[in-house]
Amino acid sequence: MTKKAKIVPAEAGAVKRRGPKPTLTADQIARAAIRVADAEGLAAVSMQRIAHEVQVTTMALYRYFSNKAALIDLMIDTAGGPAPTLAVGFKGWRAPLKEWTRRCASIYHNHPWFLQAVSAGRRLMGPNELEWLDGAFRLLGDAGLGPQEQHQAFLLLIGQVRSNAEFSAGGPRGLSARQWRTAMRKSLGKQRDRYPALMAAIDAGAFGRSPEDALEFGLNCILDGIECVVSGHGGHGG
Amino acid sequence: MTKKAKIVPAEAGAVKRRGPKPTLTADQIARAAIRVADAEGLAAVSMQRIAHEVQVTTMALYRYFSNKAALIDLMIDTAGGPAPTLAVGFKGWRAPLKEWTRRCASIYHNHPWFLQAVSAGRRLMGPNELEWLDGAFRLLGDAGLGPQEQHQAFLLLIGQVRSNAEFSAGGPRGLSARQWRTAMRKSLGKQRDRYPALMAAIDAGAFGRSPEDALEFGLNCILDGIECVVSGHGGHGG
DNA sequence: CGCTAATTGTGTATAGTATATACAATTAGC
DNA sequence: GCTAATTGTATATACTATACACAATTAGCG
Numbered sequence: 118m119t120k121k122a123k124i125v126p127a128e129a130g131a132v133k134r135r136g137p138k139p140t141l142t143a144d145q146i147a148r149a150a151i152r153v154a155d156a157e158g159l160a161a162v163s164m165q166r167i168a169h170e171v172q173v174t175t176m177a178l179y180r181y182f183s184n185k186a187a188l189i190d191l192m193i194d195t196a197g198g199p200a201p202t203l204a205v206g207f208k209g210w211r212a213p214l215k216e217w218t219r220r221c222a223s224i225y226h227n228h229p230w231f232l233q234a235v236s237a238g239r240r241l242m243g244p245n246e247l248e249w250l251d252g253a254f255r256l257l258g259d260a261g262l263g264p265q266e267q268h269q270a271f272l273l274l275i276g277q278v279r280s281n282a283e284f285s286a287g288g289p290r291g292l293s294a295r296q297w298r299t300a301m302r303k304s305l306g307k308q309r310d311r312y313p314a315l316m317a318a319i320d321a322g323a324f325g326r327s328p329e330d331a332l333e334f335g336l337n338c339i340l341d342g343i344e345c346v347v348s349g350h351g352g353h354g355g
Numbered sequence: 356m357t358k359k360a361k362i363v364p365a366e367a368g369a370v371k372r373r374g375p376k377p378t379l380t381a382d383q384i385a386r387a388a389i390r391v392a393d394a395e396g397l398a399a400v401s402m403q404r405i406a407h408e409v410q411v412t413t414m415a416l417y418r419y420f421s422n423k424a425a426l427i428d429l430m431i432d433t434a435g436g437p438a439p440t441l442a443v444g445f446k447g448w449r450a451p452l453k454e455w456t457r458r459c460a461s462i463y464h465n466h467p468w469f470l471q472a473v474s475a476g477r478r479l480m481g482p483n484e485l486e487w488l489d490g491a492f493r494l495l496g497d498a499g500l501g502p503q504e505q506h507q508a509f510l511l512l513i514g515q516v517r518s519n520a521e522f523s524a525g526g527p528r529g530l531s532a533r534q535w536r537t538a539m540r541k542s543l544g545k546q547r548d549r550y551p552a553l554m555a556a557i558d559a560g561a562f563g564r565s566p567e568d569a570l571e572f573g574l575n576c577i578l579d580g581i582e583c584v585v586s587g588h589g590g591h592g593g
Numbered sequence: 594c595g596c597t598a599a600t601t602g603t604g605t606a607t608a609g610t611a612t613a614t615a616c617a618a619t620t621a622g623c
Numbered sequence: 624g625c626t627a628a629t630t631g632t633a634t635a636t637a638c639t640a641t642a643c644a645c646a647a648t649t650a651g652c653g
Contacts, residue, residue: 136629137619160476164611176612177631185611236474236521238397247543247550255552264559267552269572272518276573280514283474305485312485314493314505321502334507335514341583342576374600375648402640414641415602423640594653601648610639619630 124183143181146171147191151228154192159230162189189234194243196228200252210260211340217253218274218336225282226328232282261347270343277335285328297324362421381419384409385429389466392430397468400427427472432481434466438490448498449578455491456512456574463520464566470520499585508581515573523566535562 149170154162164185168175182188201220203213225231242250253274257267298319302309309316318324387408392400402423406413420426439458441451463469480488491512495505536557540547547554556562 133621134629135619135621135627137631139630158476163609165609174632176633179612180630233474233476236471238471241542244546244549247553251550251553254556258552258556264556264561265564266572267556268561269564269569270576272522272569273515273573273576276514276516276518277511278514279517280510284510286477304479308482311482312489314496315485315489318492318496318502318505323502323506326503326507331507331510334504335511338508338511338580338584339576340580342578342580345579345583346576371650372600373598373648373650375602377601401638403638412603414604414643417641418601596653597651599648599650601646603645603647605643605645607642608640611637613634613636615634616632617630618632619628621626621628623624623626 141171143191146178146181147188147195150188150192151196154230155228159233190241190243193234194245196231197224197245197249199245200248203256210256214256214340215336217256218278222278222281222332225278229286232279260343273339277339281328281332379409381429384416384419385433388426388430389434392468393466397471428479428481431472432483434469435462435483435487437483438486448494452494452578453574455494456516460516460519460570463516467524470517498581511577515577519566519570
């Protein structure tokens with residue numbers, strides 16, 4: 118029976134261990150995988166491909182990650198990076214929250230595979246991601262929300278970020294608003310009457326706005342909504 | 356050279372065709388796949404598995420779908436079903452929008468694989484999904500939003516639905532709030548100090564609320580935010 | 594009727610995937 | 624130097640999607 122060597126995240130400690138020194142670190146592998154995913158999409162990230170990228174055999178990767186999911190988890194945490202340090206309570210709570218959301222959105226923007234990776238079923242949150250989460254909770258608490266409301270407002274913000282990321286990736290991808298509109302019209306053919314409101318919106322260029330503007334609009338909506346909760350007024354019952 | 360037979364969606368027309376009658380319909384296959392995904396997750400949906408489920412060979416499925424992605428697209432559109440018909444302008448716009456969102460959320464709730472399926476990269480929207488989209492645009496237009504705002508508000512709503520779906524699947528899955536809190540604490544170990552706001556919220560039971568309540572809260576926030584836009588007041592500039 | 598062309602489901606084959614297992618080489622502590 | 628741990632590697636297995644060729648079936652046309 119072969120003993121399973123424990124996979125250690127080769128971090129700070131640098132504990133003296135027997136056997137050959139590892140030639141790589143999990144971090145290096147994750148970064149190589151990120152490069153591949155950035156350039157060719159998440160589907161191009163296979164164990165063989167990444168192993169080849171870092172010049173080892175496929176199975177060597179399993180000395181650093183117990184399985185592929187663990188590699189992708191580290192890709193996520195590495196691409197996300199540490200949470201930004203945002204001033205708390207400085208000039209109101211809206212500005213820092215906006216900044217948090219924008220920076221969060223930029224992760225999804227810089228790494229088109231990110232949305233797919235975080236949406237792929239069950240996964241663990243890494244230390245960086247927890248830091249982002251903590252940062253959001255802190256800012257929302259500063260805005261006057263209670264613990265449960267912090268969580269729920271966080272879901273709103275992250276939902277908006279992802280929703281927008283999906284649209285900017287899947288909607289007009291490289292296409293101009295007009296091109297996209299034309300493609301949409303063509304794909305629907307003569308079924309136009311079936312979707313009157315949608316078609317009217319498309320014809321009016323509703324899908325043509327820049328991703329940044331779209332993010333901003335929704336963000337303002339959410340913050341206005343939060344403000345209603347904080348200040349107590351708003352149609353919150355009906 | 357073998358000619359490629361065109362894959363037709365065996366729908367209304369029932370055009371007379373040469374050759375043996377198909378023993379199945381794309382719809383039957385999609386429904387079998389949905390049953391499997393409901394019971395065992397999306398990962399269990401392989402061509403071989405579904406083929407076995409409907410008693411044909413694996414390759415027979417390719418007479419109905421050009422590839423697996425097409426099958427999953429139909430799973431999505433089938434599981435989503437036709438959009439609900441909601442009263443327009445009846446007793447204000449909030450109630451119908453809430454109803455739309457709740458019903459949309461129930462899709463994600465009834466089919467735990469749904470979120471993962473719609474998040475898996477590029478895909479086409481089916482007729483049902485377009486109907487849902489059209490319905491949302493109609494209600495949002497009724498609320499007084501312009502075309503671009505309709506689109507952006509739609510992104511907010513769907514983001515909230517998905518955000519909540521992910522949380523209810525990935526957060527306390529089968530675990531009680533206390534169990535989840537304990538697991539979270541354990542997984543973080545002594546790193547608690549690193550995430551003070553998050554830990555405080557966890558300790559206060561922020562993650563214990565029922566998914567329905569969480570959806571409702573965010574929904575109210577969004578609707579309040581929309582109301583701010585419609586009525587023109589709100590901190591929308593800062 | 595018979596002939597042709599189209600379309601079905603099937604069988605076989607291929608290239609790709611993740612990952613289990615056994616092993617030789619390396620290194621630390623005794 | 625011996626032992627035990629740990630590395631990277633080589634090999635093998637069980638999947639995956641899907642390309643291709645074929646026999647059986649059926650419609651339309653003579």
